[in-house]
Amino acid sequence: MVEIGxxxxxxxxxxxxIDWRIAIEKPTVNTRQVELIVQPGDMAMATSGDYRNYFxxxxxxxxxxxxxxxxxxxxxxxxxxxxxxPSCMTADGLATGLMVLGEEKGLQVANENDLAVFMIVKTExxxxxxxxDAFAKYMK
Numbered sequence: 001m002v003e004i005g006x007x008x009x010x011x012x013x014x015x016x017x018i019d020w021r022i023a024i025e026k027p028t029v030n031t032r033q034v035e036l037i038v039q040p041g042d043m044a045m046a047t048s049g050d051y052r053n054y055f056x057x058x059x060x061x062x063x064x065x066x067x068x069x070x071x072x073x074x075x076x077x078x079x080x081x082x083x084x085x086p087s088c089m090t091a092d093g094l095a096t097g098l099m100v101l102g103e104e105k106g107l108q109v110a111n112e113n114d115l116a117v118f119m120i121v122k123t124e125x126x127x128x129x130x131x132x133d134a135f136a137k138y139m140k
Contacts, residue, residue: 007046009088021140027051027079027120027127035080035120036129038138043116044088048095049080067100076102077122084116084138103130110134 001020002009010020019039026033027049038045050063063073083094094115098106103121110117110132117132131139 007044007088007092008040009044010040011042024080024082024118024120027122035127036118037140038082038084038118039140040084040138043084043086043138044091045082045084046088046091046095047080047082048092048099049120050074050099051079065096065099074100074102078103078106078119079122079127080120081106082118084135107132 001011001014008022010022013019019041021037021039022045023034024036024038024047026035029051048065050065053064055062063075065074066072067074078099081095081099083091083098085091085094094117098110098117098119101109103119106117106119107130109115111134114134115132116135116138118135119130121128121130
């Protein structure tokens with residue numbers, strides 16, 4: 001396992017001979033808690049989110065992720081996207097790009113392209129998990 005800047009590339013097993021199990025973090029600001037454990041196998045894993053890197057002005061929270069169509073920070077309800085792919089660079093690009101697209105369009109693109117993607121979406125009651133069909137086999 002290699003981790004650089006939050007992106008991971010996994011291959012093989014840990015020192016105990018067990019396939020790597022990786023935690024996806026809950027999108028909370030002040031605490032670090034586990035949202036989900038995944039077993040990616042021989043894949044790269046990247047997560048993009050706006051729950052750590054943002055700024056607030058006049059009571060409005062602005063993401064560091066910019067929508068290239070508007071040139072402005074994204075403003076959808078997706079707070080975290082994790083993508084699995086053989087290429088770490090591709091996983092990172094997918095996580096950020098699908099974050100920009102939002103829940104409905106992002107999940108549609110993931111399913112149409114057989115991409116393994118997990119999203120955490122803000123709701124009135126907290127958060128909900130949504131994931132592509134290809135992601136289900138990695139959930140443990």
